[in-house]
Amino acid sequence: MATGQSNEAQTAEAALQAAFEALGQGDATGAESRARRVLAIAGASDPLTASVDAVVVLALALAQQRRAAEALPLFEALVARQPQVPEHWSNLGNALCELGREADALPPLQQAFKRGDRSAALFYALARAELANGRPLPALTCIDRALALEALDPEFLLFRARVLFAMDETDQAAATLASLRSSALPFDLRVEAAEIQLNLANYADAQRAFEALLVEDPGHPGALIGLSTCHERHNRLDEAEAVRARVDEARARAVPDVGSALAQLDARLAARRGRPEVARALFEAVLVDPPRDPALRTNLRFELGKACVEMRDHAAAFSAFSLGHAERLAHVNAAHPNLMREDGLLAALDRAVPAFRTGVREGADDGHRDPLFVVGFPRSGTTLLEQLLDAHPALASFDEQPFLQRLVTRMNASPAGYPGGLVDLPAAHRRDFRAQYFADVQRQRPDLAARRPVDKNPLYLVRLPLVAALFPDAQAVLALRHPCDVVVSCWMQNFRAPAFAVTFETLKSTARMYDRVFRTYFDFRDAIGVPTHVLRYEDLVADVAGEGRRLFAFLGLDWRDELLGFTERAKSRGVISTPSYTQVVQPVNRRAVGRWQAWRPWFDGETLDLLAPWVERFGYSLD
Template structure:
């Protein structure tokens, strides 16, 4: 590095550099950029000017120029841990996760005590689904910098999503202790307690927010949500007003409120904004939107009558193990409602959206080609996969060994052929809802996004996904003698007892009055799907044929959905 002289008369770049640093620290980034560039005209090998120029450009939202400046700084002085951290952030933001990973690791190799790198690295690891490692690095960041609010909030959120609620609360509260005006912690605590059905705790958080951050967007949002839950829709709308914000949570709440207030045009506009903002999120951008459609296409073209007839014979049924029952369908078609109804029955255990079949598929992928290798599976291999399936389910917290085991996961519809290969005697409960309502509801809901649910951020992709899934399901129905009970959401909400009696009979258990109190079961059971707020309410019909209110907005996708509307016997 070419040093700058301490004597301004000998080195005219020195005062320019100091002034540029001062400008950067005071937020005058445009002046800072000009200043550092002037220094570099005089001293091109001054690494600190390149580093600071990179920081100033980053603050001015010029990531490519910032990267160039950082790279030039590293060419001069390659041992700058903070620069590698900054580059890691840029590449993470640009969805180049492999390069970001490399830079964060290099930063920590040079300086393992950089709290900011540990926090940024943890966020990347979270996006890579490496949650245990992410937790470790968040905790390291906090150990190095106990008042690091961003890391405290990040760790709290990670623990909450891992069902470690008490530990999550501890970190959110620690964050609020550091900064009583920390909006993120108030919102996270209120949302977590709402999820846990702890109304008193939500009210407590609201009171604290009203005291410490009165009039803030977060305080108004929590208050509006509480008003909505009390049925005070106009009051909730008034609270949120017309705030100009890019807060996805506020737009989502507004959308729900306008929907409940029979203002579909305004509601749809809000959900468009919600999904557009969600697509900008770094965690969402890290997901390849084309993976799931490609998977569905692969399954469709692999599962043919010619291929299936050449399968090796399955093993005989295991008399010691009852074949599972699967609740399938398309998301937002009533699968969570059926889950709660069946969970209320004393003889039934329902596994709620555990990623077990994905793990079984991963085991098959270890011996490619998959799924082509399904055709040549030997008896002992099928038995091993059956054992792995049940062992995985038993490993989850809350597993209960009851007479009937039900595996509820609407995304397993695409695995129908695989399920039949492993469990030829399996029963299938297929949850059906008007295609327009299912697609609209997915578009209007927020999910924990993955390769499948990322489709729902765009209406046309949602409709195409529905068509692909249903094509595959109908193909499975043609290829295999599946034991299926189809149940319509619209019928359940209008003829509860008749539909549930028929469902229980199919599953093989007698009627029990406990199923009438399914909403209480849902409050006891921590429902983790997008439907958790609805299934803890008494049965309602307001979502039945809701799509008709949004028909003009659905017009672009009606041609895609019309074949399934007719195939399933619904009215257009």
């Protein structure tokens, strides 16, 4: 009897050793079978009584096979039996992360850290858990600690890009992704990288990545959904629907995140095809169990709200937009705890523009044509206007870029800052600033040649003093629209700029910002003397040819009747990054005129009091 027990013990010990070796060699299935053999030899009702080590190997082997649901109870039993072992807590947290329960993983991962685990895997899991709990700053700290230990781990780098996206640091996120392009990533990580490119609105890069993935796996649902989304963002709806038709729904819906992405795609395509009731139902279904990514979840609220608007259910739309704003604001406060009520652009609203020399030609002999700036409050028709201007062969516009803001940032590094530094701006600085600006333009439009650049960025309205200091031959077009329509439209958008989460949180806060922006503009308008053509959106959509002739006469350019087809031309331009990308490719119409009237019940007294003077000044009515 004793000999038999001894033989069994030896057999179990040998099997356990073999299990450890298999696990170390990456043979998870072999490790699993050997660990189960150890437990079978012991024959105890409680596996932990038989062999804690065998349970550890079994749980890890299951986790390596992506069978986290089976591994989870084993890890839970291990932390109960040996709470002093940090690896048990870490493994439990990782299993929860793999099951999509990152938020629940934070306490056990914190226990692992408390008990001495300082591994890269722990910091990665902590980063995932922190982000899932709406804490992007600690998530960035954790993923950076993981990368300090394993600097080239592609999974860590991808997650760092995801965290930076959540923090609205899109340039840094793109740079992190760029560092991976030369790496031979596994297929699933390349899918993730392409999805991050999509979230960052780098649609051309994302499209190329998805197309390459589909060469290897033509039926991969995530890649097909991503490619279809790229086509939709490029306003290629037929292509988007053709790619969508290739998705195997059973395969897609077998994975929760992919199934949700498919439903979101279907909702967007339905909205684009004029079926808001279908879009609304799909968005509502997705939001029953919304995506874990707070940025994506918030965007769904706004998309749902717009579908409700199309159905004329403004009460439901108001609820969706309000919830979206609340989520966005909470996320921005977590990601930007030190954010002032205005960002660098809007901070100028509190600084008086000093008297300075305008029309200075020092440095203007650099061979560049000074730009035309299209400005106004957001959602005033600037994108539509830009498309009309870009259709003229003498002009070339580009997607909204922070070129002027970069110059302001440089100026703010000096003691005088902006706009104080405009008073004594040295000629060398003026030449340097111009050189940087036109270098940025050239990178954006390498085909510029002799054409005049059109820089459309609405709130550069408050940067016109800098324009007056650097570009003596610059002109501006000020786009106006009924102030109440502008306020409603801004409030309905999920802008990427973090400060706009505060600025446009409510109709009232949006009206306050509208009032501040135009009071600031009219304070300095006459002093800076930038030639400006004022164009009302309502007039443009009512008479494109008439307003177009007046606009191009101001610019010293001829009018051509073929310019009337500018919305068709816009379809071939590629991505339009502004929220109006779906509207500007449609024939010019008046559907957006007077939309604020449907929202009048939500305009309180202060909101209308703020807007009424501007309604009168710009020639509109509150009737």
